[in-house]
Amino acid sequence: MPKAYVFTQYGGPETEALVEQDRPSPGPGQLLVAVRAAGVNPVDWKQRTGYQRPGQQRRELPAVLGNEAAGVVEEIGEGVTGFAVGDEVFGNPVAGGYAQYALFPVAVTAHKPAGVSFTDAAALPVAAATAWDGVRQLGLPTGATLLVTGAGGGVGVAVAQIARADGLNVIGVASAGKKDLVESLGAAHVPSGPDFAEGVRALAPDGVDAVYDLVGGEVLEAAAELVKDRAELITAGGKDIVEGLGGSPVVRARTAAVLDEVVRLVVDGRLDPLVTRTFPLEEAGEALRTVEEGHARGKVVIEVAE
Template structure:
């Protein structure tokens, strides 16, 4: 039977399990995909603890981990147009992506370019698409300076590169151990930790024009002090704090059109997914711990053998 990596209740890693499950059937507007690769993101383990986006319904347990996949269409549901069995696709699953099979709604599913690997495609629907939406939401002009906190993680790496494509100067906050990695993205590295605001001010003496926060909490608080215009303060990590500070959360488009755009950036060589670790499905726990422990650089991907 097909396998999936799930959490059976809300809590810590002890709630996780690799299980067998029936192959799902696509409903209206959905495609069934044989998963080839699934991206691993912080939101995955956060959902296991009980987190869910504002307005999102509680998930039925056991719930399959994973919010971005790439694979091959095995079956199409009613009212599906534009997709056929055998198509190579990537997108956001409704049933979780750490699995042999996943259901994807066509509204957030895109055709994978032939020049894009399944592994790289699986990194785009969450991290890269969030970064794309966030940088465009800031709306900064070419030549402006953007501060990105959490610049060494999946979304931060993509955001730094997309900002560079748009002609922005990037200051990236990350641990000392990620200094060379952040600088390889064309960003000015600023170490995280106490005194952050002072170090950013020294690295950007003319000030910063916008902030994309991907950490939240005290880091977001410190970054906010560097902005005169709080409408240029957005976060993908801490909506409660950013609202109090006068900023906003990242507004996700969640469309196939955005997926097409980020895929084109990769194919054109302007966006590197930076996959730094891959794991088979039966080692999904290790993949998730790598991200949950906060030590991952770039993206971690689960590859499903076929």
């Protein structure tokens, strides 16, 4: 039977397990995909603890972990057009991507170009798409300065690259150990920590034109003091407090069209998903710990053997 990495109840890492499950069957508007790679994101472990987006229903347990994946179409559900068995695709699975097989809704599934690996494609639907949505939401003019907090993680490295491709100046806040990574993206690095705002002011004495926050909490509050117009403050990390600061959450499009846009950037050489570590499905727990404990540089991906 196919394997999948699941959580059996809401809680900590002790609830996770590699199990065997029946191969799913695609419903209307769905694809059954043989997974070749699955991206790992902070939202994965947050969902295990019980986190839900507004309006989202609680998952039936055991629930497969993972929110982005890439693979090969095995079966096609009723009413699906534009896809065929054997197509290489990537997108947001219906119910988890850390598995040998997963169901993909066609609304958030795109064709993978031949020149993009499954591993890189699997790193795009959450991190790069979130980055794309936020940068487009801001709509900054060429030459504007964007401050990115949490610039060394999966979303942050994509934000920096997309912003630089748009002709923006980028200041990236990340740990000292990620200085080389941030600077390799064409961004100016400011070490994270309680005094990061002073480092930003040294580079932008009059303030920055916009903030893309990926941390939340006190970091978001401090970043709000650095932006010239609070309307240009967005966050994917502090949605609970951002409106009180005069900003707004990142508005996610969650469409196949966005996936087509971000993968085109990869093909054109303007975006590198920066997958820095890979793990086999049998080590999915270790992959998730790397992200959950905040040690990841760039993207972590689980590779699934054929």
